[in-house]
Amino acid sequence: MSTAALELMTGGESVAWAMRQIDxxxxxxxxxxxxxxxxxxxxxxxxxxxxxxxxxxVESEHSAMSAAIGSALAGARTMTATxxxxxxxxxxxxxIAASMRAPIVxxxxxxxxxxxxxxxCDHSDSMLIRDSGVVQLFAENAQEAYDLTLIATRLAERSDxxxxxxxxxxxxxxxxxAEPVELLSDDEVASFVGEYEIPHPLLDPVHxxxxxPFAMPDYYFELRRQQISALEAALDGFDELGHEFEALCRRRxxxxxxxxxxGAERVIVAxxxxxxxxxxxxxELRDEGQRVGLLRIVSFRPFPAQQLAxxxxxxxxxxxxxxxxxxxxxxxxxxxxxxxxxxARVTVTGHVxxxxxxxxxxxxxxxxxxxxxxxYVGLRGEPCxx
Amino acid sequence: xxxxxxxxxxxxxGAIEPATASRPETGGWRxxxxxxxxxxxxxxxxxxxxxCPDSSVLLEGTTFKGFDLAHCKGCEICAEICxxxxxxxxxxxxx
Amino acid sequence: xxxxxxxxxxxAGLPPLAGGHSLCQGCGVPIVVRTVLNTxxxxxxxxxxxxxxxxxxxxxxxxxxxxxxIHVAFENAAAVASGVESAQRALRRRHALPSDEDVAVVVFAxxxxxxxxxxxxxxxxxxxxxxxxxxCYDNEGYMNxxxxxxxxxxxxxSTTTSPSGLESFGKAQQRKxxxxxxxxxxxxxxxxxxxxxxxxxSQKVERAAAADGPAFLNVLTNCPLGWGHExxxxxxxxxxxxxxxxxxxxEVVDGTYRVTCEPEEIVPIEEWLRxxxxxxxLLRSENAQIVExxxxxxxxxxxxxxxxxxxxxxx
Numbered sequence: 001m002s003t004a005a006l007e008l009m010t011g012g013e014s015v016a017w018a019m020r021q022i023d024x025x026x027x028x029x030x031x032x033x034x035x036x037x038x039x040x041x042x043x044x045x046x047x048x049x050x051x052x053x054x055x056x057x058v059e060s061e062h063s064a065m066s067a068a069i070g071s072a073l074a075g076a077r078t079m080t081a082t083x084x085x086x087x088x089x090x091x092x093x094x095x096i097a098a099s100m101r102a103p104i105v106x107x108x109x110x111x112x113x114x115x116x117x118x119x120x121c122d123h124s125d126s127m128l129i130r131d132s133g134v135v136q137l138f139a140e141n142a143q144e145a146y147d148l149t150l151i152a153t154r155l156a157e158r159s160d161x162x163x164x165x166x167x168x169x170x171x172x173x174x175x176x177x178a179e180p181v182e183l184l185s186d187d188e189v190a191s192f193v194g195e196y197e198i199p200h201p202l203l204d205p206v207h208x209x210x211x212x213p214f215a216m217p218d219y220y221f222e223l224r225r226q227q228i229s230a231l232e233a234a235l236d237g238f239d240e241l242g243h244e245f246e247a248l249c250r251r252r253x254x255x256x257x258x259x260x261x262x263g264a265e266r267v268i269v270a271x272x273x274x275x276x277x278x279x280x281x282x283x284e285l286r287d288e289g290q291r292v293g294l295l296r297i298v299s300f301r302p303f304p305a306q307q308l309a310x311x312x313x314x315x316x317x318x319x320x321x322x323x324x325x326x327x328x329x330x331x332x333x334x335x336x337x338x339x340x341x342x343x344a345r346v347t348v349t350g351h352v353x354x355x356x357x358x359x360x361x362x363x364x365x366x367x368x369x370x371x372x373x374x375x376y377v378g379l380r381g382e383p384c385x386x
Numbered sequence: 387x388x389x390x391x392x393x394x395x396x397x398x399x400g401a402i403e404p405a406t407a408s409r410p411e412t413g414g415w416r417x418x419x420x421x422x423x424x425x426x427x428x429x430x431x432x433x434x435x436x437x438c439p440d441s442s443v444l445l446e447g448t449t450f451k452g453f454d455l456a457h458c459k460g461c462e463i464c465a466e467i468c469x470x471x472x473x474x475x476x477x478x479x480x481x
Numbered sequence: 482x483x484x485x486x487x488x489x490x491x492x493a494g495l496p497p498l499a500g501g502h503s504l505c506q507g508c509g510v511p512i513v514v515r516t517v518l519n520t521x522x523x524x525x526x527x528x529x530x531x532x533x534x535x536x537x538x539x540x541x542x543x544x545x546x547x548x549x550x551i552h553v554a555f556e557n558a559a560a561v562a563s564g565v566e567s568a569q570r571a572l573r574r575r576h577a578l579p580s581d582e583d584v585a586v587v588v589f590a591x592x593x594x595x596x597x598x599x600x601x602x603x604x605x606x607x608x609x610x611x612x613x614x615x616x617c618y619d620n621e622g623y624m625n626x627x628x629x630x631x632x633x634x635x636x637x638x639s640t641t642t643s644p645s646g647l648e649s650f651g652k653a654q655q656r657k658x659x660x661x662x663x664x665x666x667x668x669x670x671x672x673x674x675x676x677x678x679x680x681x682x683s684q685k686v687e688r689a690a691a692a693d694g695p696a697f698l699n700v701l702t703n704c705p706l707g708w709g710h711e712x713x714x715x716x717x718x719x720x721x722x723x724x725x726x727x728x729x730x731x732e733v734v735d736g737t738y739r740v741t742c743e744p745e746e747i748v749p750i751e752e753w754l755r756x757x758x759x760x761x762x763l764l765r766s767e768n769a770q771i772v773e774x775x776x777x778x779x780x781x782x783x784x785x786x787x788x789x790x791x792x793x794x795x796x
Contacts, residue, residue: 025571025572053571056567056609057609059601059602060602062560063559063560063563069561070562070563070565070568071567072564072568075568076571093553093554100553101398101399199398200403203549204549205526205584208404208546208547208548208550209401209403209550210546210552213542214539218390219390223396223400223541226396226398227399229394388542400541402539402544407542407543407544408542409499410503432485439511440500440511441492441515442500457501461507461712462507467716
């Protein structure tokens, strides 16, 4: 079995460590809270010769993703990191990175979008680019942030995928909170991630290609459809890699994590670190005889609609907790879950919680399970439903 | 233009390989005149080759050979720039 | 002749940029691209900003490029190039490249993608010291989208977003001195050239390619549609820009200024304005003081440039 080391690390530190072990060729860097511990940790590794990466200190996040595309398509393994406004600024290029099939791994420290400006956690940044065509995986804790960074590297580079993969971890809650993390050895990581290879690298002058062309209405639609199929292929790809990764460390990753769904009548569906709190409350309520459970989404994009529908018990109520709002419309995760459950005998309800870093307490989760939760959980001034 | 392809037949990310791509015949842009060289006047200065926006001046080594009429758009820069007035714009159907 | 022979030989096998693109009749941009790429002796990767050149040469599924080429967006060509250059550095370090010979990273961007929306990424790339060549084909406006004014559009020019009219004489602002902005980044090589002066441009490309760091070339390029001149007269119009000192040809190598091509006889600014419909309104008598202002500024900037050269004279 592996010689695993157990270290006390924040999510940010664990991702920086994973990146050191992956040792990418190029890393464009631009700071924004709360991903800064990742880039600072990694920069120190480079300065000490523990990573052999070209650190490119770009002058904005838009340039970070742009440089990442140039590097990845030139033939170099490329990683970067951002949050919130940085993701918003580079959004244009994120879409293009996906359409150009650039395998880039990006750490995302989930943080609320302005305004007002706020540095704390919510998922609005991820939701801003949900249609961009990139893979989005959500970690529950620092261990997952570490593991998913390794898996993401392989997932991005699969020949049927070749897309950017975002490893999302809740800002401050995961990025800055220390917990025990079981690390793989450098050799195990190197062996798992292997060598970077893409077809038609730009730095091969013998086989030139023109990448990023102009497409008229006669071809845009078909090129987009091709791209969509690549993102869909990432579901099976993630499952296969989760299986392979399990052999290294006994932790098995799937697009959806079911938690105590046996006979569950009320199931919360959620993303990210709040799942940890919910699991505790599920355990307490189960001890009290209540049939409750949790369905944690790990892969938000591609969305595991079929798996979710098949895992939810018949006639259950699915309660979706969104850590982002979609003003004037259905909240993002709620919309996905409702779409996945069309035709199923499952009632779907939803709440918005935690915007701008507002904590979700166990008492709030109890209220939600009991059907007494406010539409906006924990919001001051919101009337309680009868 | 070649027939339109299905989405699954397209190169990944629309990356175009020049070796297999088609090239539009922009010679169709001309509106009745084409360039012609009086070889007795031509001094092979190659300025027409330098200034042709459509790479349509054909050479053999450093000697003028002809025009790529499949791509020449008839802009007349070559006729204008020739220092010895060896290039004339003549009707298209002149053999 | 040997320089020309080298250019010819470079294009003889597989031209880096071939015909069959849909740039306008008489467009100056391919003249610039061909001169630049035919001068370079190493393999290249071209990074192209959104604009006329990119759109007209790569309409899927056709391409006019026979060299590796990438386009990402409008404002980020210099950032994309930074990524390509960094990748080469990293891969070279771990001996993971197919050839021993380094690939030259060359950016082609219009003035929009250089002076305006592209300025930030360019500034960052220059400051970081990447080894790449950034060529701005400056046709003084957003031409691909229909002749709108840019930060490069000269004072008094009529464009679709700074049209001359009953109450306007065209663009009311002076153009940015982008060449000076590049020089202020203290990079090894900065040059100002013109599509008409192919020999001067080719020499500059050679010196730029030899620079161990960023090289910036600002190349005045004609646009028959946007400037309002007959396609066949492009070279003459550019000659007037150079000969009136509106567009001096010079370079700055490691901080030392040198005028590379001095007009035999400096012509009045009207010689530059007259052949272009975008300046036609300026030649009306009521706009005489605007023309005087333009002339005054061109003259004083030419003299200031000469003063920056050693001994106050062009080399």
